[in-house]
Amino acid sequence: MIPGDGIGQEVVAEGLKVLSAVLPQDVKLETKDYDFGAKRYHATGETLTDADLDALKKHDAILLGAIGDPSVPSGVLERGFLLKLRFAFDHHVNLRPSKLLPGVATPLAGEPQIDFVVVREGTEGPYTGNGGTIRKGTEHEVATEVSVNTAFGVERVVRDAFARAQARPRKKLALIHKNNVLTFAGHLWTNIFNKVAEEFPEVTTEYMHVDAATIYLVTQPERFDVIVTDNLFGDIITDLAAAVSGGIGVAASGNINPSGEFPSMFEPVHGSAPDIAGQGKADPTATVLSVALLLRHLGYEAEAARIDEAVSADLSERTGKPARSTSEIGDALAVRVAG
Amino acid sequence: MIPGDGIGQEVVAEGLKVLSAVLPQDVKLETKDYDFGAKRYHATGETLTDADLDALKKHDAILLGAIGDPSVPSGVLERGFLLKLRFAFDHHVNLRPSKLLPGVATPLAGEPQIDFVVVREGTEGPYTGNGGTIRKGTEHEVATEVSVNTAFGVERVVRDAFARAQARPRKKLALIHKNNVLTFAGHLWTNIFNKVAEEFPEVTTEYMHVDAATIYLVTQPERFDVIVTDNLFGDIITDLAAAVSGGIGVAASGNINPSGEFPSMFEPVHGSAPDIAGQGKADPTATVLSVALLLRHLGYEAEAARIDEAVSADLSERTGKPARSTSEIGDALAVRVAG
Ligand SMILES: CC(C)[C@H](C(=O)O)[C@@H](O)C(=O)O
Ligand SMILES: CC(C)[C@H](C(=O)O)[C@@H](O)C(=O)O
Numbered sequence: 001m002i003p004g005d006g007i008g009q010e011v012v013a014e015g016l017k018v019l020s021a022v023l024p025q026d027v028k029l030e031t032k033d034y035d036f037g038a039k040r041y042h043a044t045g046e047t048l049t050d051a052d053l054d055a056l057k058k059h060d061a062i063l064l065g066a067i068g069d070p071s072v073p074s075g076v077l078e079r080g081f082l083l084k085l086r087f088a089f090d091h092h093v094n095l096r097p098s099k100l101l102p103g104v105a106t107p108l109a110g111e112p113q114i115d116f117v118v119v120r121e122g123t124e125g126p127y128t129g130n131g132g133t134i135r136k137g138t139e140h141e142v143a144t145e146v147s148v149n150t151a152f153g154v155e156r157v158v159r160d161a162f163a164r165a166q167a168r169p170r171k172k173l174a175l176i177h178k179n180n181v182l183t184f185a186g187h188l189w190t191n192i193f194n195k196v197a198e199e200f201p202e203v204t205t206e207y208m209h210v211d212a213a214t215i216y217l218v219t220q221p222e223r224f225d226v227i228v229t230d231n232l233f234g235d236i237i238t239d240l241a242a243a244v245s246g247g248i249g250v251a252a253s254g255n256i257n258p259s260g261e262f263p264s265m266f267e268p269v270h271g272s273a274p275d276i277a278g279q280g281k282a283d284p285t286a287t288v289l290s291v292a293l294l295l296r297h298l299g300y301e302a303e304a305a306r307i308d309e310a311v312s313a314d315l316s317e318r319t320g321k322p323a324r325s326t327s328e329i330g331d332a333l334a335v336r337v338a339g
Numbered sequence: 340m341i342p343g344d345g346i347g348q349e350v351v352a353e354g355l356k357v358l359s360a361v362l363p364q365d366v367k368l369e370t371k372d373y374d375f376g377a378k379r380y381h382a383t384g385e386t387l388t389d390a391d392l393d394a395l396k397k398h399d400a401i402l403l404g405a406i407g408d409p410s411v412p413s414g415v416l417e418r419g420f421l422l423k424l425r426f427a428f429d430h431h432v433n434l435r436p437s438k439l440l441p442g443v444a445t446p447l448a449g450e451p452q453i454d455f456v457v458v459r460e461g462t463e464g465p466y467t468g469n470g471g472t473i474r475k476g477t478e479h480e481v482a483t484e485v486s487v488n489t490a491f492g493v494e495r496v497v498r499d500a501f502a503r504a505q506a507r508p509r510k511k512l513a514l515i516h517k518n519n520v521l522t523f524a525g526h527l528w529t530n531i532f533n534k535v536a537e538e539f540p541e542v543t544t545e546y547m548h549v550d551a552a553t554i555y556l557v558t559q560p561e562r563f564d565v566i567v568t569d570n571l572f573g574d575i576i577t578d579l580a581a582a583v584s585g586g587i588g589v590a591a592s593g594n595i596n597p598s599g600e601f602p603s604m605f606e607p608v609h610g611s612a613p614d615i616a617g618q619g620k621a622d623p624t625a626t627v628l629s630v631a632l633l634l635r636h637l638g639y640e641a642e643a644a645r646i647d648e649a650v651s652a653d654l655s656e657r658t659g660k661p662a663r664s665t666s667e668i669g670d671a672l673a674v675r676v677a678g
Binding site (some may be wrong): 046068074075078079083106107108110111126127129131133135137138139140141142144146147148149150151152155178179180181182183184185186187190191210211212214215217218219226232235236237238239240243244247248266299305 | 403407408413414417418422445446447448449465466467468470471472474476477478479480481482483484485486488489490494509517518520521522523524525526527529530551553555557558571574575576577578579581582583586587650
């Protein structure tokens with residue numbers, strides 16, 4: 001457990017509550033808390049050490065709340081903790097499901113049908129930290145960012161996405177990129193996508209530029225089933241996807257290492273929300289849904305499904321009721337999954 | 340005039356119709372048609388030659404319909420024509436206003452107030468064509484894309500955006516980037532933004548990550564007044580902005596060289612839409628609004644305002660009426676601006 005900063009502490013507590021409630025009696029749950037985040041950074045200057053990674057490596061899975069605080073310069077915890085962990089544990093499949101559940105508010109008009117999953121590449125693209133700055137702070141400063149894309153890295157995530165599409169009733173997969181401008185990376189992605197497609201003749205494929213995809217996400221979200229995309233485009237469209245399918249209060253994600261060589265990490269898409277931290281106002285639903293992804297990843301499909309159902313039921317009964325606190329929502333979900 | 344491909348031909352004809360109708364008698368309009376696009380590429384292999392650039396250079400402004408056709412491999416016309424022209428003529432201010440006009444449909448629920456303008460950088464970022472591929476087509480292929488950002492390039496567009504914000508009633512400017520991950524480019528953008536802000540004490544500023552911005556664009560679009568952002572983020576968020584503020588049928592843009600050293604180019608945000616080309620189904624409104632941007636750029640403010648008003652009136656009277664053809668809409672707008 002990495003509760004982290006801000007509301008991370010509160011939502012992880014509820015995630016654990018629901019996890020404990022859903023597990024069968026004979027499954028012994030062992031957890032350990034890690035203190036990563038702003039507090040430790042201020043105290044020690046450390047974000048994530050080699051010893052930390054060795055310790056984390058021993059767990060079956062990681063549940064993270066949120067990392068980030070305005071007191072830490074932008075980028076320090078993101079690059080020094082979040083991205084470092086994703087890269088160290090080779091979390092190349094970043095799974096982000098979007099499902100608009102009945103009774104949940106959406107900013108879109110009408111009654112859109114939203115049920116898709118984004119498979120975002122997690123270890124390449126513009127996230128590698130390649131790049132640099134010369135003549136910093138002068139009028140001649142030049143700063144570069146290098147997007148790195150490899151056949152190895154693209155093929156494994158594209159293959160994962162095809163397998164997920166194949167396993168879903170609609171069997172549709174969209175590749176999102178910007179191959180008309182980012183032609184080097186774009187051609188690599190497109191060629192591998194088309195090559196792997198031959199192995200999955202039942203999957204219907206389409207290609208879409210990332211700019212056009214943002215239009216479809218608000219005008220025809222029902223069009224999507226599975227999406228595969230690069231690290232940066234995935235970052236952008238999954239926030240938009242979360243916004244249209246009930247908000248980041250209910251958006252879960254998994255940073256997955258499919259081989260199991262390193263533990264996978266599960267976390268809500270939202271951040272640490274320092275403005276509401278410590279007030280019991282945060283909605284723990286996204287964390288609870290992340291626990292479901294964690295259970296599914298470890299093979300506890302029935303338990304994961306029970307959590308999903310509990311969340312659906314809870315959300316569908318919210319309209320018109322007074323707002324509940326973080327722990328009240330957690331309690332309600334724990335009761336539902338246990339019952 | 341560069342009608343270009345697909346519906347480009349049809350919408351530019353209407354743009355010219357409205358332009359001719361709105362100009363005072365004593366202004367002599369001289370136009371010349373250029374045949375860039377898929378047809379010329381197939382016939383000659385050329386997209387945009389040095390001689391073409393010399394010829395284009397002599398005009399006061401350029402009106403473009405759309406370039407692109409499925410018969411041409413992705414990237415050839417984009418890199419070989421559209422981007423080549425933006426770079427050759429140093430169109431560093433890519434201006435994209437978003438205004439939800441009364442009576443216009445939006446995919447958002449409720450009655451959102453949308454009236455902002457995006458100032459997208461047009462000559463740097465991941466659009467420079469820097470990057471490359473090694474071991475192409477093999478399992479060891481590596482493809483890179485380099486985002487290039489210079490103090491010179493960032494400062495001039497940030498300054499332009501501040502000046503635009505200063506001139507608007509709300510005087511608000513948001514910088515959109517991803518400075519917690521793209522730290523090299525992000526720090527350059529953020530530092531220059533903060534430095535230029537000191538010269539514009541009346542302008543209220545905020546910073547927002549691009550992923551968060553997509554959420555606000557659908558949940559709180561009224562929050563935005565002027566946005567300044569990099570080339571790729573600008574590409575993405577302006578399509579989303581167009582979608583929420585009436586669709587790409589009404590989204591106009593200007594590729595502006597503020598110094599006037601080279602002619603600026605004005606074009607609808609939409610593409611060539613080959614599926615509906617030649618059927619009189621395209622809405623020429625985005626092109627007509629691009630003509631208004633062109634006129635405003637050349638100092639014809641009153642005429643630009645007349646076009647904006649004509650479009651507002653036309654859009655507000657559409658509901659419940661049968662669909663009109665491309666030329667019927669153009670005729671109606673020409674009558675309104677002349678009246
Ligand atoms: C905090 C940041 C590093 C992260 C990302 O960009 O991946 C976040 O936006 C996310 O989507 O998980
Ligand atoms: C066609 C393409 C090169 C272009 C861009 O990415 O700039 C388009 O999407 C736009 O927004 O004008």
